Amino acid sequence: MEKDMRIGAWMESHRDELVEDLTALCRVNSVSGPAQEGAPYGPGPKKAMEKAMEMCAGYGFAVTNHGDRVMTADMGPEEPLLDMLAHLDVVGPGDGWETDPFAPVVKPDGYIYGRGVADDKGGAVAALYAMRCVKELGLPLKGRCRLILGTDEENGSSDVAYYYGRVKPAPHTFTPDSDFPVCNAEKGFYRLRFRREWAMETALPRVTALNGGFRVNVVPGQASAVLAGMDKAALLAAATPLAAELGASVRAEEADGGVKLTVVAKGCHAAMPETGVNANTVLIRVLCGLPLADCESTAALHALDKLLPHGDWYGKALGIAQADEVTGPLTCSFTMITFTDTGAQGLCDCRVPVCANEANCKAVADAAMTAAGFVPEGDMVPPHYTPAKGDFIQTLNRSYEAWSGNKGGCYSMGGGTYVHDVPGGVAFGVVMPGVDVRMHGANERIPVKDLITAAEIFAQAVADICGQG
Numbered sequence: 001m002e003k004d005m006r007i008g009a010w011m012e013s014h015r016d017e018l019v020e021d022l023t024a025l026c027r028v029n030s031v032s033g034p035a036q037e038g039a040p041y042g043p044g045p046k047k048a049m050e051k052a053m054e055m056c057a058g059y060g061f062a063v064t065n066h067g068d069r070v071m072t073a074d075m076g077p078e079e080p081l082l083d084m085l086a087h088l089d090v091v092g093p094g095d096g097w098e099t100d101p102f103a104p105v106v107k108p109d110g111y112i113y114g115r116g117v118a119d120d121k122g123g124a125v126a127a128l129y130a131m132r133c134v135k136e137l138g139l140p141l142k143g144r145c146r147l148i149l150g151t152d153e154e155n156g157s158s159d160v161a162y163y164y165g166r167v168k169p170a171p172h173t174f175t176p177d178s179d180f181p182v183c184n185a186e187k188g189f190y191r192l193r194f195r196r197e198w199a200m201e202t203a204l205p206r207v208t209a210l211n212g213g214f215r216v217n218v219v220p221g222q223a224s225a226v227l228a229g230m231d232k233a234a235l236l237a238a239a240t241p242l243a244a245e246l247g248a249s250v251r252a253e254e255a256d257g258g259v260k261l262t263v264v265a266k267g268c269h270a271a272m273p274e275t276g277v278n279a280n281t282v283l284i285r286v287l288c289g290l291p292l293a294d295c296e297s298t299a300a301l302h303a304l305d306k307l308l309p310h311g312d313w314y315g316k317a318l319g320i321a322q323a324d325e326v327t328g329p330l331t332c333s334f335t336m337i338t339f340t341d342t343g344a345q346g347l348c349d350c351r352v353p354v355c356a357n358e359a360n361c362k363a364v365a366d367a368a369m370t371a372a373g374f375v376p377e378g379d380m381v382p383p384h385y386t387p388a389k390g391d392f393i394q395t396l397n398r399s400y401e402a403w404s405g406n407k408g409g410c411y412s413m414g415g416g417t418y419v420h421d422v423p424g425g426v427a428f429g430v431v432m433p434g435v436d437v438r439m440h441g442a443n444e445r446i447p448v449k450d451l452i453t454a455a456e457i458f459a460q461a462v463a464d465i466c467g468q469g
């Protein structure tokens with residue numbers, strides 16, 4: 001790779017302008033809000049988009065508004081060659097800030113602090129400055145480089161769904177909305193929902209209600225059940241050692257219609273089930289160890305204990321366990337379950353590796369649930385994978401190595417970057433490895449020098465991919 005030294009000189013002399021533009025974008029509180037006329041994600045994201053459009057037009061790029069959801073800024077001849085995709089919406093500031101989250105400051109430690117400076121307005125500005133640099137250096141282009149700025153990344157990315165429903169992606173896309181070097185593989189999802197119904201029961205003792213989990217992507221640290229026809233002391237005596245064996249504890253209290261048994265375990269993210277102790281699976285295992293009446297609700301508990309047993313993080317009992325070298329093992333987290341008097345329903349959050357498909361994952365899990373008397377449903381979002389061997393990723397890594405001095409390479413994630421549904425897309429930057437930007441937390445920050453380096457890396461990539469060379 002020929003490192004174009006003019007890029008470094010241009011970027012150094014525009015450092016202050018980059019910080020000013022990033023500051024201007026971060027001054028707009030672009031947390032999403034209720035839809036308004038002309039602002040589908042609320043006034044904040046729309047205002048940030050208008051600010052960015054004004055900025056891009058001011059630097060001479062051809063700017064387009066796509067349904068008030070996404071803006072694009074283009075340079076070069078018509079033929080699309082490269083898309084850079086970033087987002088302007090941010091998550092709420094939360095508590096604990098030492099400075100105004102919407103009034104960015106550069107502190108003596110060299111970091112700029114503010115909501116969005118890293119996620120992802122920093123990425124957006126680094127990409128914009130890459131285009132500015134290539135344009136102002138007058139490097140001749142053979143095809144189009146497009147900056148795409150969306151406004152709904154933090155709430156489900158309906159912005160890019162809208163955009164890509166109307167516009168074809170360029171042959172290559174990167175999003176500076178993650179870490180360097182290149183993220184080229186993301187797990188897919190299978191969210192297995194299931195239910196089972198039964199007639200009102202009378203047998204005793206039995207479970208009359210059960211509640212575990214509050215969010216599909218969180219393994220719960222607590223779950224509880226109401227048992228009718230059981231004495232509190234006897235219940236505690238039986239349940240305590242069963243729970244302790246699984247690394248959890250229980251408590252019991254008198255409740256409407258019986259005794260309420262609560263399991264206290266350890267919550268964690270659904271993508272990393274081995275880091276927690278699932279209260280749902282502990283509770284079900286404990287209940288299966290009690291002398292409950294032979295009835296439908298008891299049968300449902302035993303069926304769940306068999307299909308989604310405690311400690312089975314990889315979907316072995318469901319028959320969907322699989323792994324590959326790129327994204328590792330399938331994970332299966334039983335995150336939500338409720339029982340009423342007349343039925344049960346639940347949810348599993350499965351993260352599936354790139355080798356998974358409908359046939360070896362959804363179809364198998366659904367068949368196992370059906371055979372056990374449950375009605376399964378759920379949608380599978382396929383994994384995302386862009387092979388590391390292609391020219392595109394090699395070009396990105398060469399530019400990264402040349403300008404950062406770090407070793408390039410590829411990594412994979414549990415899923416969910418901005419390019420998950422963009423064929424051939426990868427995440428690339430904007431955060432340097434090992435730098436804690438406090439993403440989504442208080443005092444979000446990023447070193448200004450890293451933003452300059454990222455802009456140099458992107459400018460070199462734009463020159464190499466879109467330039468006449």
Ligand SMILES: [Zn+2]
Nearest residue numbers: 119120153177
């Ligand atoms: Zn982001």
